[in-house]
Amino acid sequence: MKRRDFMRSAVAAAAGVTMTPVYATAKQESYFGKNIPVRYDVDVFVAGGGPAGIAAAVTAARQGKKVFVAEEQSCFGGVGTAGGLFMFCFLGDDKIYMAEGIGREVHNRLREKNGLVPHPGKDTDREVIYKTEVLKIVYDEMVSESNALFSFCTHLIGVETKKNNIDRVICWGKSGVYAVKAKIYIDCTGDGDMAAWAGAPFEKGDDKGNMQPGTLVSMWGNIDWDKAEKNDCGLWQQQKHLEKAIADKVFSTEDRHLPGMCPAGKTTGYGNIGHAFGVDGTDERSITQGLLNSRKIIPEYEKFYKEYLKGYENMELVSSAAKLGIRETRRIMGDYKLTFDDYNTRASFPDEIGRYSYWLDLHPTIATKESIAEHMDRAYHSPMKPGETYGIPYRSLTPKGLDNVLVAGRCISCDHIFLSAIRTMPGSFITGQAAGMAASLAVDNKTTTRGISTDDLRKKLKNFGAYLP
Secondary structure (H helix, E strand, C coil): CCHHHHHHHHHHHHCCCCCCCCCCCCCCCCCCCCCCCEEEEEEEEEECCCHHHHHHHHHHHHCCCCEEEECCCCCCCHHHCCCCCCEEECCECCCCECCCCHHHHHHHHHHHCCCEECCCCCCCCCEEEECHHHHHHHHHHHHHHHCCEEECCCEEEEEEEECCEEEEEEEEECCEEEEEEEEEEEECCCCCHHHHHCCCCEEECCCCCCCCCEECCEEEECCCHHHHHHCCCCCCCHHHHHHHHHHCCCCCCCCCCCCEEEECCCCCEEEECCCECCCCCCCHHHHHHHHHHHHHHHHHHHHHHHHHCCCCCCCEEEEECCCCECCCCEEECECCCECHHHHHCCCCCCCEEEEECCCCCCCCCCCCHHHHHHHHHHHCCCCCCCCCCEEEEHHHHCECCCCCEEECCCCCCECHHHHHHHCCHHHHHHHHHHHHHHHHHHHHCCCCCCCCCHHHHHHHHHHHCCCCC
16 A cells, blocks of 8 residues: 555544555456366356346256256245245236246246245235245255256356357366366356356447346345235325425435335335445446445435334344345347337237236436436326237347357347336246256257247247247
């Protein structure tokens, strides 16, 4: 540290100000090279074990394919487990159940294990609150029963390509660095890491590069839900009390978008509260700052709920999630890019692999009244009526420039606005299931991801249970 930086830090410390340490960084490079053993040689490699990865792996394995899944967290499920998220969004509507196949199976298994929490005021297939610990077990069982190979705490750290194909990927775990070879590779990382590192083009954010904010989900105890409902402070009423708290300067950031807190049990609640604005989920330095800021504002929301809403006066923080919930990063550009117009027109495609109906759940990229008003207006610009759906083409899963790679989940090919509808867990079940089936067909036919018949793919998906009218 240079003398002036040392003096700057000393003065700041005396004033009671916390500052980020300043370190001199020489412009140096280090070379790290070693012979890396191929630990797995499989038909299908799946990067990421979130809802898309689960669906892809189980689908391909049930077709008799050798599958390996690398999951960086200590459990399957991504934000839906490690990230503390507690709710499926629109597995179906009042007329149609769209997450047929893997999504339906997950839902049914949760019900059988008493893993569903009654929705405030209703319990339908439109939205389902679940117990995260039960969902972890459901995922464990489904992947294990499929005979897919997998390991937790396993990080994808590199990709080796030959022409338009991934030749192998490099993973790291506590046992060291190793390679995985496969015929087809499926990117279910959410961030499109594998496809991007292999050279696929991608987009991030809106036309200014701004992405939807993240959220650190929290768990709370000692809540009187009956009192909250009786005093107009239930899940759908919490937003209306926010403006008074903002006027009273309760929050360090005037965030007027409050997804809210909902029951997790008789006296416990899941808090989808607070936004990490400006966080980039593809940069660990940005994620670190997002986590710091998110934990810092938790007491602000505790004050809001305790002092401005009935039923939460004695609430206590139980925990915050181990993983920051990220809504948007890379969108891998494929042979077709889904757009806002496709949503508006309820588009259909000859190669569609599923249909969905979730609205434009577009969280504001910046915390201003104008931004929030714009986003809310767009979200309700063209709401889906029961029975209305939009199609998802197979071409949105095939990255440009890559012949043996598929993407599924929130990194599929779409624009910033359409992403807000398809990024959900049920949407990921639909695209992951299709990617797993397409990979299986490509292996069977010894061809590329574009070499398969989409008519055959659709037939296989229908037989598997997918909703394809």
